[in-house]
Amino acid sequence: MRIPSMIQAGAAIALVMAATPAFAREELTTMQKDPNQWVMPLGNYSSTRYSELAQINTANAKDLKVAWSFSTGVLRGHEGGPLVIGNMMYVHTPFPNKVFALDLSRNGAIAWQYEPKQDNKTIAVMCCDTVNRGVAYADGKVFLHQADTTLVALDAKTGKVVWSAKNGDATKGETGTAAPTVVGNKVLIGNSGGEFGVRGMMTAYDIATGKVAWRAYSSGPDSDTLIDPVKTTSMGKAVGKDSGLAGWKGDQWKLGGGTTWGWTSYDPATNLIYYGSGNPGAWNPAQRPGNNRWSMSIWARDADTGKAKWIYQMTPHDEWDYDGVNEMILVDKAFKGKDRKLLTHFDRNGFSYTLDRVSGELLVAEKYDPAVNWATGVDLKTGLPQRVAKYSTEGNGEDVVTKDVCPAALGSKDQQPAAYSPKTGLFYIPANHVCMDYEPTKVAYVAGSPYVGANLSMYPPKGEQNLGRFVAYDAMTGKAAWEIKEPFSVWSGALATAGDVVFYGTMEGYLKAVDAKSGKELYSFKTPSGIIGNINTYTYQGKQYIAVLSGVGGWAAIGMAAGLTGDQDGLGAVGAYRGLSQYTNLGGALTVFEVPGGTAVASR
Template structure:
């Protein structure tokens, strides 16, 4: 435990010493725990706060300090930002922003109400969510639903520049929180369910001019892979590493979108993120010309890029030839761990496919790949023997393959469901314990592919899904503590519904999260014991955050049920297979919560 804790501390100190390689203001602001200056807490995506005024001995005394209604329904993901005495609040579509002065009774200093075509709602597959804002150099950066990347003056809310990141008519949409690295703001794109070609793009923070764009699939000059220098599991990817794993021009509508979270290592000067599913969800339509499986790189992958040029240093595909919609977009958490006697700068990733990965983030070496939920049944494991030709690949259980069964065959009881044992709701790391605290969707599915035609701007899914809890249980959620060195669950606590809220860890020994039915909870990091619980106005899919103002620590989260898990409530759907299969699994949610949109902050008396 001591080695893990010391390693994590060294990683944090190393990041803070590398100011020449990152945005200086962002580093300075995130080093001060009084701020919550990034959606992820820091560049390493640890979601850990050094604040300890609220701790395991007094958290039971928390009281509601204040609340704020956003005036918007639908799912509220992400969290506000706090920079000094200012708080910046965002909403789902229409992506309204509020700047609040914490020194003046939370007075609204400015509002930003973008004018967007409401038709964009129709191409947002899993609710009209937005995962939050970025701040740097006196500006607020927003990625709107209609794909506009906007820079606003943080003091006045006035638009400084606007860049168009995608085309809604093709099914592209904006849901992701940007990241600012040096003089660039970097953002991805949503829309794999509409057959778009996913990409990540960097814009100049001062002018909005595009600096580079790296696609997930396509020719080397589009994906910005160097055939000789870009590595995958220690070997050069070679020429045409992506298009040679597609049939014909399928890659042009191949998906691999990017809508989760970025992290960044200033020492290595690498930005990390994951790519989403290939299009369509019907694997038979993506098979090779001989009717056999084909990898379809670089969907379902972790990619490390140089933020200055966009060129990829390494990539690792977690789920080749995806048959289950196991998007790889979940966060990458950066720390240091000693594994097999060697200290590694690691990247820890809890993939939707149910495996928890520990990877050397310098070169992409696979160190650990183990299930973080015992109900995983679509694969018997990931091959870890480097001498084997299938090294790094999951071994698929034939009875859970939606491809081997063929089109129009309903493959039963696949675990996890398409929304994964964890979706984009971020986990957190604590240097106090060296453990990771993970929100879990305890959900399985039946999956029936069908033939679908591609039309720009129209759904390109090609599968009908039904979701349900694993056999023998009625709860659809857990929270767990995870040992990323051993690849083991340290402990697990059940929740009635999936935990679709991002976790926060603090120096007070706490980890806190929201619940889908609307509770705000804080637990002891050591054993997960529930120490505080309070009901918020609506179900929470927001990420818990904390800050200090006036000498007092505040902690809180958005409530506003929605997202994929809450799409039935958010969009008024009631057919069990609606919402890409989620509605039936969460039918009972309406007995506990209703739509809302608010922020709740807690503090000690």
């Protein structure tokens, strides 16, 4: 039976029940199990981006056609993707951060729209385009994190503001680009601004009132990081007193201690949330000696209190901008003959990490792009990367270029989320395939000004032409089952389905459907603009649909989005992706696909 929408019959009962914390905790836990809806940005709390829908399968995917489309009217990069709650689809845009409620019963007609009033000066402090990665839903509300850091709760039926809360100060470089995550009666949101000396934090707001429930910083004393020096562990050992001050010179921890602009996962069984922290500031590693804890780390925190249970730092003393904010995919499966609750993370640094998500034990760490050269591997006992001195950007000193570092600062994968299919046991990774030359430069901190201290040039690995890969990957063995080379980075989020079809989008604008087992292309359609958004699926009146948000931009396509022309502009991305303008153009659009004809089946 289909779970009733908040805007359909049963809404009154749901709204009354939602007033209690117990219902708030159970609401999304139940709704995420209904494959007919898409109730979270990554599909479910486990962030698998897997759907049990199978009407569209390997036999009929070739017959996909456009059912309807919708223009957002915004030209910058459209990351993230829509939610589907009952008969309503909620679509967001980059700055100015519009939200549209589209009525599925009327082929996407606008039921309401919200456009916040924000200072255009905010655009100047958004490092890598004016992107936003989506909205969240719970308790009859739609939650949006605006570029100016305002977290707003909108009435899902009318679009009217229920409450709003300020999560930072854009004049100091703090911005909002991440999608909120609702857990229980709290909405969680991170912050952006790692290139402006912003200190990272995760904040939990009460979904009914907008009041702060807890806030946990990535760096600083225990009172700020919500770390227990005895109970919080890293690699199985207690972290000790004020570990968030360790590896920082003086007060440098205040200027870029790992912003949290990526994705958040949640395990209801343990009540732990999982997310990553980004780069330390500045990019010039010589200006911040030490391990720079706890930037570039995976965090496990109690959802109710924010207290850290365990932390794992992937790239201590980062020298390449390998932010650790990519999604944490939660899977329960056997590892070496023992059933484990696992977390798999495909990091910017090019390594795939699998940990026991209860204890934080590191189980597997392997390269998922063979071009990775900054480290030869990861020591599973210490958790430390085995660095290659040749590719250090610090050892040569300032204003000296380190050449051929792989991956580039874009990473072997950026925020574009991977998918996991329990049917194949494979992860499907939308990946970059980019290397760089890196020149550290001296930089001084000025609030609201870029705090980078590096010049970059990006290009494909030597002897290769493709800047992107789409990879089917076994995280337990560290081996690829198959891969598809793409001329540009695959910057869209992947979708895996029970129909054994996997979907992804290309920066030229193609939605592609491939066989989950073999990688054989089953369908391709060129949407109005390059795809850096995420693909989802849902049913309406018993029929399965595929939806994708296109609109080229983001870091890789910042040259097109912002009109930049120098090869080193856009933190080095403009030169590498210059050819993209021959294939696509700006403009946000939602495109919805169906297989025509056939018999609709009853919703589950």
